Amino acid sequence: MATTSAEPLAIDVQQLSKTYREGLIVRRIHPALKNVSLEVKAGEVFGLLGPNGAGKTTLIKVLLGILHPTNGIAQVLRQPAGSKAARRKIGYLPENLVFPRHHTGRSALYFYGRLSEMTDAQIAAREQELFDLVSLQGRQNEAVRRYSKGMRQRLGLAQAMLHDPDLLILDEPTDGLDPMGRSQIRDVLDKLKQRGKTVFLNSHILQEVELICDRVAIMALGQLRGIGTIDELIRSHTDDQSSSVKLEVLASPDRINQVPGLPQGVLVEEIDFGGLGHEGLSRIALESIDQSGVDLLVDILRQANISILRIERARPSLEQVFMNIVGAAKS
């Protein structure tokens, strides 16, 4: 599954396993990660997908050094995962971020900046830009306990970017945001990408991942089930035989049905223009047809002198890929 390239890697995980052991007397063992290997190239926006309990958060915790792996190797920015050197270059936005109640937006930014070994002067130089970027300008002196979830999330993103890290690990960054907020986050991520930063994104929102990410990994039951660009995933995880084709033609359904040589399973229906009717305009749909079948159908219709107005070949979505992978893993 892992890519093999000479490009510098931001994240390099090889055969990583993590097993939780619980209970003092009766020990229960719960494997959270099983031999996970993945590589994230520097400068790419990488999406990590998976259902709840797939092991995504465990993987992020291992990358940050919050959890000690049971087996395997994890490197971040060519440093051992969890090492101080690696953590210096990481900006992290956790899921459900909670700020200490005594902070204002500004003091929280300063606190996390100082934790990232920044001087107050360096923080001061960055603060206005960041508050503008996450649309918290004018609200930075309010107590964070009065912030909405979306505001806290944006403040969290600001603190993650504050020390200009090489790698951003974002756990559900758009969670709780309205469509406008999500759009702003996407803009921010685009800018980060343009600046060559690596973004490791963990999200449930597949459309968002599809829009932002260069590459995606899908996890299920602690294992990596798929990795690659979205096209690669679709190609490798959808069956071409199951693709369908739709044609809009200038002919009535009766005329089409009389054309000799039409393949079996062709559905023909009249296209209705809001009850006004337009005699002679129909839609032909055919499931499970390959390219040669499409070519043959076009030839037959043209020999019958039927004009083809539009041909649409239905493409599988990431969601479909995701459902296929997860469904297959569960079964």
Place this chain on the structure above:
Amino acid sequence: MKPYIAVLYDSLIESVRSRVLWILMAGWLLILVALFPLSLSEEETYRVSSSDLNNARAMLDQLAQASAGRGTRAQRAVYEKLDEEFQETLKDRLRTQKRIPVGQLVSSLNEALNQEDLYSKEAWPTAERREELKALIDDPSKTTDELQKLNRRLVDLAFPGSIRSATGQATWVTYAGMKFMDPLPFTLRQIRPFIEAGLYPFIMWLGLGQIAMMVAIVVTAPMIPDMFQTGSLHLLLSKPLSRSLLFLSKYLGGCIFVAMNVGFFLVGLYFYSGMQLGIWNRGILWCIPVFIFSFMIFYSVSALVGLIWKNPIICVVLTALFWGICFTVGVVRGFANEFLKGPPTIQAMVVAQDTPITANQQGRLLFWDQPANSWKVGFGEVNGQRLLGPIINSKDGLLYMGRTQFVPFGLGGNDSPRLQIVRLPELSSNPTQAIQDENPPSKKKDRKLWDDSRLDTAPELPPGTSDILPWKDSFLSLTPDGIFWFDRDAVSKAEQQKVSVLGFDLKLPQATEVHKKITQPDWDFRRPIAANTIPGTDSIALVSKGKLVRFDFDGKKLNAQSSIELDLPPETVATVVVVGEHAIVCPDSKTPTVVNLQEMIITGNLDAIGNKTIKRTANATDGRVAILDTEGKLWVIANPEKQSESLNPIAPNLVGQGNISTMAFDQEGRLWVAHHVKQVDVWDKDLQRSEKSFRPVRTTAEWLFDYLINPFYLVNPKPSALQNTIQYLLRNPENKISAVDRADLDIPQVVSDPWQPIWSNGIFIAVMLSASCWLLYRQDL
């Protein structure tokens, strides 16, 4: 900025933004504002206060007798100057024995002090012999204060023993300039150590050590569990900061809250103390880190609990439980120490027929029971009394001792100790028999011991007796009214004159009949008094009111022969011992001074001993002396062969050196040393070889204490022991007065290293924090 400094700084910000902090600060401010008008003012006054009365009942009796024309002339003269209403009350008392409130007596006496014609030569024939009184009597234009001074001195002379000699100094407690309560019978200098070593530690213990500590534990309990909130901890752990440093920074951050509270209150107390009481004690400021350290002990428990359960309520409950365990272990150990550990420390010792007889802290007389290898209590279980002596007269086998209720720092009301005389049996043959015989099952409560051949209850010692001193086959009683010699012959005569009715003795001999005053009427000393006989003579060396006086005996009286001012405040408690012609004066907490008694000049200091408080001395028949400091170290000083030689104190290498509680020389010049509570060793004359040891067998209770309770106490953290450190820091060496009277020197000195609680509790904190860090490192978060 270093990340851990950022965490600390954040904790500071969190504390400053906490409402609880400001509420507590407001509370401290209110206390300080309320305290600020409270002050002390010292004034010269000769007015009578109730604390001046040693024996108010005796004084009322004497005044009542005076109302009937009896008593001394001086007493009748004082009675004449009392107001008429009180005179009638006294007459009533003579008939009806009616009780009179002490306040009424004090008020009436104070009115009498303003009478211009109290003095008459007939009533006080010896008054003019005293320089101070003569000057006042001869002054025709006395001020009101001078008149009061004269009259008070006359009252003191009229009722010796019943009223304490006026010092002329009194200290008032004032609030916003208003005096309240009776004046305290101490100078500010004397009060200061009590404030520094008693009052301040108490205020701090209660306010900061208990109340503030509990509030702080509750307030800071959520800090560690809050760190574990999902979404908060992971972000912190993603920063370049190790888990241990993060935890330790959070832990220290919790202490900032306490530091702000403690700092605020103690800085306020420091300024109050300096501005209102004149006590600028930097020790108060040094207590700030000690209290923070004290909190760190509890918070280390709270933090570990927070790491394990991540719940603030469990943190508070288990920390309170820990507090309770520490307290309980301390109380159990204290209780066991008092009641299981056996007789308390030996404080005095005499040797009779090769057997030690000792007096312990409880005022009990203990005899060594050789067959049982243990100490046996003689003459009843007496608790909480001070035992004067014992003194042994080897010629007639009599042992003298006085018993008095002991209240520290001269605050006792009744200063008339009982005298007891023990006729020693043949101790060497069967030492315990005598004691057993003394306590038959049918012992009567009011048994007349005059008839008993073993224990005689003699009359009271002269009022105000502070010590008894062996002298001429009998003993001397040192009192503020003079030195009294105990006349055994007078006792015998009184015994013969005694009247018996229905088997009951109607009257015991009066104290004055058997205790003969052998000092001159111009005696003008007051407590504290210390004296020692000059070897080979009937003379004594006496220290009081800051001077050393040599008294020689002319066959009838002791006369002041020569004296020297010692550059000591008059209230200084001192001990004196004579070696050859040298008197060694040992003032409280100062280097002993050597005075040549022939020439009455100071010849030097015993620098080898240094600034110590000497509590006990012993004279050997060969002229050597032993002196013992309050820390349990013993020195022996030999009589120099030539007068020009300086004295050379030697601390011999004795078993128990540093833990010695008392010592005595026997007739052969052997040194008997009591050490380690109740063990005794006998050393040969050269102090090289231990000839005999007395080691009482360990009882079951003592085994229990030594091998169960004490070890458990030792390993248990002891936050309360920090009180010793606080007292040490507050005690200003320059103002240290550990005693107001000589009796105070016998108060057991808790010799403890003030820094021991720091490192022992520090180890506990280190263990707890290490365990926390290890747990945090191992935890999957």
